[in-house]
Amino acid sequence: MAETFEHDVVVVGGGGAGLRAAIAVAERNPELSVALLSKVYPMRSHTVTAEGGAAGVIKSNDDLETHCYDTVSGADWLADQDAVEILVNDAPRQLIQLEHWGCPWSRERDGSVAVRSFGGMKNQRTWYAADKSGFHMLHTLFQTTLKYPTITRYDEHYAAKLLIEDGRCGGVAALDLRTGSMRAITANSVILATGGAGYVFAFTTNGAIKTGDGMALAYRAGVPLKDMEFVQYHPTGLPGTGILITEAARGEGGIMLNRHGRRYLQDYDLGQPLEVTDPRHPQNRMMELGPRDRLSQAFHYEREKGNTFKMEEFEDVDAVHLDIRHLGEKRIDERLPFVRELCRDYQGIDPVHEPIPVRPVVHYTMGGIDTDIDGRTALPGLYAAGECACVSVNGANRLGSNSLVEILVFGERAANTATEEAGELKRPNPDALRTQAKDEAKRIQQTLLNGANANGGVRPAHVRNKLRKVMEAGCGIFRDAGTIQTACDALAELSEQAARMTLDDHGGAYNTQLINALEITGMLEVASAMAHSAHARTESRGSHQRTDYPERDDAQFLKHTLAYRQEAAAPRIDWKDVTITRWPPGERTYGR
Amino acid sequence: MAGEKRITLEIFRYNPEDGGEPFFQSYEVEYLNHWVVLDAINWIKDEIDGTIAHRWTCRMGVCGSCGMMVNGEPKLSCHSLLRDYAPGPVRVEPLQHFPVEKDLMIDKSGFMERLAEVKPYIIRDDVNDTGNGEYLQTPAQIAAYHEHSMCINCMLCYAGCPVMSLEPAFLGPAALALGQRYNLDSRDKGQAERVDAMSGDEGLWGCTFVGECSVVCPKHVDPAGAIQKGKIAAAKQWYANFIKPKGAKK
Ligand SMILES: Cc1cc2nc3c(=O)[nH]c(=O)nc-3n(C[C@H](O)[C@H](O)[C@H](O)COP(=O)(O)OP(=O)(O)OC[C@H]3O[C@@H](n4cnc5c(N)ncnc54)[C@H](O)[C@@H]3O)c2cc1C
Numbered sequence: 024m025a026e027t028f029e030h031d032v033v034v035v036g037g038g039g040a041g042l043r044a045a046i047a048v049a050e051r052n053p054e055l056s057v058a059l060l061s062k063v064y065p066m067r068s069h070t071v072t073a074e075g076g077a078a079g080v081i082k083s084n085d086d087l088e089t090h091c092y093d094t095v096s097g098a099d100w101l102a103d104q105d106a107v108e109i110l111v112n113d114a115p116r117q118l119i120q121l122e123h124w125g126c127p128w129s130r131e132r133d134g135s136v137a138v139r140s141f142g143g144m145k146n147q148r149t150w151y152a153a154d155k156s157g158f159h160m161l162h163t164l165f166q167t168t169l170k171y172p173t174i175t176r177y178d179e180h181y182a183a184k185l186l187i188e189d190g191r192c193g194g195v196a197a198l199d200l201r202t203g204s205m206r207a208i209t210a211n212s213v214i215l216a217t218g219g220a221g222y223v224f225a226f227t228t229n230g231a232i233k234t235g236d237g238m239a240l241a242y243r244a245g246v247p248l249k250d251m252e253f254v255q256y257h258p259t260g261l262p263g264t265g266i267l268i269t270e271a272a273r274g275e276g277g278i279m280l281n282r283h284g285r286r287y288l289q290d291y292d293l294g295q296p297l298e299v300t301d302p303r304h305p306q307n308r309m310m311e312l313g314p315r316d317r318l319s320q321a322f323h324y325e326r327e328k329g330n331t332f333k334m335e336e337f338e339d340v341d342a343v344h345l346d347i348r349h350l351g352e353k354r355i356d357e358r359l360p361f362v363r364e365l366c367r368d369y370q371g372i373d374p375v376h377e378p379i380p381v382r383p384v385v386h387y388t389m390g391g392i393d394t395d396i397d398g399r400t401a402l403p404g405l406y407a408a409g410e411c412a413c414v415s416v417n418g419a420n421r422l423g424s425n426s427l428v429e430i431l432v433f434g435e436r437a438a439n440t441a442t443e444e445a446g447e448l449k450r451p452n453p454d455a456l457r458t459q460a461k462d463e464a465k466r467i468q469q470t471l472l473n474g475a476n477a478n479g480g481v482r483p484a485h486v487r488n489k490l491r492k493v494m495e496a497g498c499g500i501f502r503d504a505g506t507i508q509t510a511c512d513a514l515a516e517l518s519e520q521a522a523r524m525t526l527d528d529h530g531g532a533y534n535t536q537l538i539n540a541l542e543i544t545g546m547l548e549v550a551s552a553m554a555h556s557a558h559a560r561t562e563s564r565g566s567h568q569r570t571d572y573p574e575r576d577d578a579q580f581l582k583h584t585l586a587y588r589q590e591a592a593a594p595r596i597d598w599k600d601v602t603i604t605r606w607p608p609g610e611r612t613y614g615r
Numbered sequence: 616m617a618g619e620k621r622i623t624l625e626i627f628r629y630n631p632e633d634g635g636e637p638f639f640q641s642y643e644v645e646y647l648n649h650w651v652v653l654d655a656i657n658w659i660k661d662e663i664d665g666t667i668a669h670r671w672t673c674r675m676g677v678c679g680s681c682g683m684m685v686n687g688e689p690k691l692s693c694h695s696l697l698r699d700y701a702p703g704p705v706r707v708e709p710l711q712h713f714p715v716e717k718d719l720m721i722d723k724s725g726f727m728e729r730l731a732e733v734k735p736y737i738i739r740d741d742v743n744d745t746g747n748g749e750y751l752q753t754p755a756q757i758a759a760y761h762e763h764s765m766c767i768n769c770m771l772c773y774a775g776c777p778v779m780s781l782e783p784a785f786l787g788p789a790a791l792a793l794g795q796r797y798n799l800d801s802r803d804k805g806q807a808e809r810v811d812a813m814s815g816d817e818g819l820w821g822c823t824f825v826g827e828c829s830v831v832c833p834k835h836v837d838p839a840g841a842i843q844k845g846k847i848a849a850a851k852q853w854y855a856n857f858i859k860p861k862g863a864k865k
């Protein structure tokens with residue numbers, strides 16, 4: 024049996040993008056009923072961990088043009104410039120709206136919002152709520168959704184499959200975690216806002232829920248995944264846990280030091296350092312405020328030169344120092360209290376008195392579900408927004424603090440499109456959709472819940488751990504044809520193993536092991552799209568650095584990668600032109 | 616696993632589907648110095664017993680998913696270093712004062728449903744009018760409510776609160792603190808709309824001011840302080856209404 028619930032719009036995902044989308048539908052058309060589905064309670068979504076802030080031009084010394092240029096050049100010209108303009112133009116309104124809904128942005132003394140410096144941004148434009156920006160944004164959005172009676176929440180529901188009939192998406196099949204029963208949640212429009220996929224890598228700031236489910240759902244339904252080879256390494260994660268130390272630490276003036284105490288970024292074409300006592304420090308688009316791809320790459324070279332140090336307590340991993348001591352206790356407690364708390368609790372050091380050991384850590388997926396600037400995917404009735412989508416505004420390298428506005432701008436935008444189009448197409452036959460949900464329940468029962476592989480089966484966690492190591496080894500900060508091919512082969516082998524996954528838990532209620540197993544099958548799809556896209560792009564651009572093709576090649580590759588899933592075969596890779604409006608491809612310079 | 620130290624976890628087990636009684640199951644774990652209780656549970660689930668059910672998302676103390684009773688105290692399991700419990704054993708149970716769904720999972724739906732009662736959002740006519748820029752709010756005005764806005768909804772305060780065990784209808788510390796957070800926000804004009812839900816025996820006046828909520832709170836939200844401020848404001852309001860004739864307000 025699959026119970027059916029009918030709505031007009033289904034939003035899959037209760038993070039920033041999903042909540043913003045749900046509110047937008049409710050605001051725009053109070054006649055429509057919205058289902059808001061999330062595999063965790065909305066306020067547990069990963070947006071909650073975002074620390075540094077959200078970018079939007081608001082001060083008189085800043086302008087939209089510069090924000091656009093920073094984003095386009097930061098993206099190594101792979102972003103679509105029409106999408107970037109939409110992002111930048113709409114960002115201030117979205118952030119003010121969040122403010123009106125209650126977000127406690129940090130303020131200047133006169134009561135206006137305060138902004139801080141961020142990597143790759145020429146001017147100060149990052150709004151922040153101390154260093155818990157995502158937390159406050161997410162709770163503000165969640166609490167605001169409580170105003171709207173037309174939003175029905177399905178908390179702790181796992182979307183397992185898109186329901187597709189007559190060539191259009193008409194809902195999702197979702198497991199109710201509490202009982203394990205499959206439900207058909209139907210609607211005329213489905214918006215995916217399922218977040219990123221950083222958890223397919225072993226060392227990441229992303230928690231275990233960032234498994235790229237929505238990407239896998241769309242991919243399986245024939246929608247291409249775009250630019251999947253572009254995965255962001257953030258330069259400053261805590262070495263043992265991968266917990267993020269926000270870029271805001273450098274925005275406030277923190278400096279990067281190698282084991283000799285040298286501000287090594289000056290050796291990587293990022294400009295010359297100023298003394299930390301110089302009132303002009305930190306300088307935007309220079310040194311510590313360079314873009315993340317370049318800083319993470321610099322770490323790699325430092326390690327090769329022997330300039331990093333080993334951390335015995337964490338299996339001898341290499342690290343450098345992020346030093347914020349000169350900011351002083353007062354400023355640290357005011358601007359970076361969470362950084363201090365995290366360092367004390369998880370690293371056992373106090374950054375007021377000691378430098379913070381850090382290393383690059385997988386942080387963000389620039390790629391995702393291919394959408395147009397209005398959130399449409401190639402499948403009618405299916406829309407996507409947020410980190411799961413690729414519009415694309417992030418291109419080959421996202422700038423810090425652009426993502427928290429992307430989820431607002433494109434969350435609302437996709438919702439507007441979905442709202443308009445919800446009435447246009449004929450609603451798919453509910454019986455057909457229910458049957459599909461029932462079939463999905465049957466499939467799961469037969470493949471994972473019947474204990475068939477009890478002997479000779481594989482523990483899901485083992486497949487997952489192996490997969491995450493394979494990606495780290497094959498598709499890390501630097502890659503080449505050999506490492507990528509090794510990853511592709513290993514992933515194919517792991518997919519065979521995944522077909523033999525054996526569960527200990529065959530029950531219905533809160534079978535979280537089953538959810539993990541379903542996530543793993545999706546992670547394999549997403550990882551495969553990443554590896555094969557990386558293989559096809561024989562150039563270096565932004566976060567995709569091929570040691571065998573070290574140069575950017577605009578003649579061939581000023582194009583988005585599109586990965587199409589194929590049954591029992593490697594994905595088919597296709598290409599799509601980048602939209603260039605006002606900023607022709609140029610040299611990407613920092614520190615000069 | 617390359618651990619050096621061993622510790623035993625005694626995990627509360629309960630499965631609603633097998634009709635059995637709850638029991639404690641012991642697992643021995645080798646652990647690394649930086650492991651938290653949550654790491655050990657995850658390791659057990661991955662390697663020994665996949666049937667254990669528990670919640671977690673962030674492993675950095677901010678998503679509020681992973682609350683449990685650890686050796687009898689409400690804790691975030693991602694924020695409780697195993698080495699602090701050496702030599703063990705460590706007893707891990709679901710948060711008290713909640714119905715148990717399965718193993719370490721509690722039923723939070725009651726809280727989620729009741730949260731809306733305190734209208735936790737800015738109430739005023741022009742909230743969707745963004746044309747005139749931000750509402751001004753000075754750092755001092757933020758300070759008036761800021762600590763109460765730090766709640767991660769982890770439910771530890773409900774497990775700590777003695778009233779919750781006696782009076783399940785009590786709105787509870789987190790929900791009241793949240794309502795009060797908006798009441799204290801200079802941008803908000805919705806105090807009057809929250810009065811009914813927040814006062815009364817299920818609301819502010821249900822609190823007996825034991826203050827345990829503020830003790831167990833991992834984020835220094837100080838729900839007890841929020842409730843106390845709420846009581847004072849409500850009492851003032853009551854006197855004001857009492858002294859002035861009805862309708863003379865404002
Ligand atoms: C530690 C950290 C710090 C960051 N700091 C910043 C910052 O300072 N500035 C910035 O701009 N960006 C930052 N980012 C990036 C930014 O936070 C994210 O890109 C953004 O929050 C993603 O929002 P989202 O709504 O797309 O996804 P998420 O917040 O990840 O939400 C995804 C939602 O989808 C649901 N979901 C997923 N799969 C399913 C399924 N199968 N069924 C049902 N529901 C499902 C989840 O439950 C969740 O509700 C940071 C990221 C991290 C990890």
Ligand code: FES
Nearest residue numbers: 674678679681693
């Ligand atoms: S896992 Fe997020 S608070 Fe513990």
